[in-house]
Amino acid sequence: MNGCALAIDFLALNRRNDALRSSDIAGYGQPAIRRHSMPPAHIVSHNPATVHAPAGGYCMGLELTQHRRLLFISGQVPERSDGAVPEGFEAQCEQAWRNVMEVLGAAGLGVEHLVKVTTFLTDRNQLVTNRTIRRAMLGEHQPALTVVIAETVDSKWLLEIEAIAAE
Known part of the structure; x- marks a missing residue:
């Protein structure tokens, strides 16, 4: 086929x-x-004792059962709807997360539906601030996470966040 x-x-x-x-x-x-309205997908966390413990705010693996939809969120850059880019990493990180939340909301979903988040940072020195803001945005929810140090397409963007949500 x-x-x-x-x-x-x-x-x-x-x-x-x-x-x-x-x-x-x-x-x-x-x-x-x-x-x-549908409840979030049934999510089972897998954190085996034989693998190093998560550094915080995520789990090693998530298993989805009984999901009805998947939403793939393209990399969200720290631009406002008018194209303005906030100054400084903290403001940019918050804006990129707001953009992720807006896409989730447009699909009728929330952070509790996130199952995988990948964050692309431009500098290792952003790790702690990124983790703090991510935890504030996600609350108690702990999706699978990956953080990569990379160069962004536009040098004014200090990060980019992509995600997968399930219902």
Whole structure:
């Protein structure tokens, strides 16, 4: 079966399950309106004693069962809707997280639905501030996390955050 046939079958499956009404499908900049609120996916944390303990605010592995949707959030850079970039790492980190939250909200989801977050920092010296802000944004929720030191596409961006959410 080729990729096109799989895509058609997937769309047919969604229609059959009637997860969203056709009028609920969001376009760019338009929030999806959910007919039914659904609880988060059932998430099982895996932190085996045979692997080093997490440094804080995450788990080694998350297993999803009974999920209905996956949301893949593209890398969010620290730009406001008007294109302005805040000064300093702390303000940029908070803005990038606000952008992640906005995408989650547009899909009718919240931080409790995040299952994987990857943060790209431009400097190792940002690690502690990044961890502090991430914990404030996530509260008690602990998704799987990866932090990478990398160069961003635009040098004015000091970080980028991508994420996966499940319902």
